[in-house]
Amino acid sequence: xxxxxxxxxxxxxxxxxxxxxxxxxxxxxxxxxxxxxxxxxxxxxxxxxxxxxxxxxxxxxxxxxxxxxxxxxxxxxxxxxxxxxxxxxxxxxx
Numbered sequence: 001x002x003x004x005x006x007x008x009x010x011x012x013x014x015x016x017x018x019x020x021x022x023x024x025x026x027x028x029x030x031x032x033x034x035x036x037x038x039x040x041x042x043x044x045x046x047x048x049x050x051x052x053x054x055x056x057x058x059x060x061x062x063x064x065x066x067x068x069x070x071x072x073x074x075x076x077x078x079x080x081x082x083x084x085x086x087x088x089x090x091x092x093x094x
Contacts, residue, residue: 028073030086035066041091063089 034051035043037058046055046063070086073079 024059031066032081036085036088041088043089 006017030051033045034053035045036048037044042051042058042063043066044056046053046057048054067086067089070082074082074086
């Protein structure tokens with residue numbers, strides 16, 4: 001029987017690194033470029049793989065999730081771009 005470390009390939013440190021690379025190298029740049037509604041506030045979540053909007057609805061669960069994630073990233077790394085994008089969520093509630 002194979003050990004779990006053989007199946008997951010490298011243990012928790014490898015997966016932590018891989019997930020961080022995916023977040024910072026792919027997911028976060030995509031969402032920062034395509035999801036943030038700089039005109040009206042909030043975040044779009046009906047996007048295709050290329051970032052084109054498939055609709056203009058903004059679901060409340062995504063508004064909270066993105067504001068929380070961007071705030072958390074700012075707190076961890078101090079990148080002002082994340083704080084600015086997090087503040088955009090408040091603009092959509094006025």
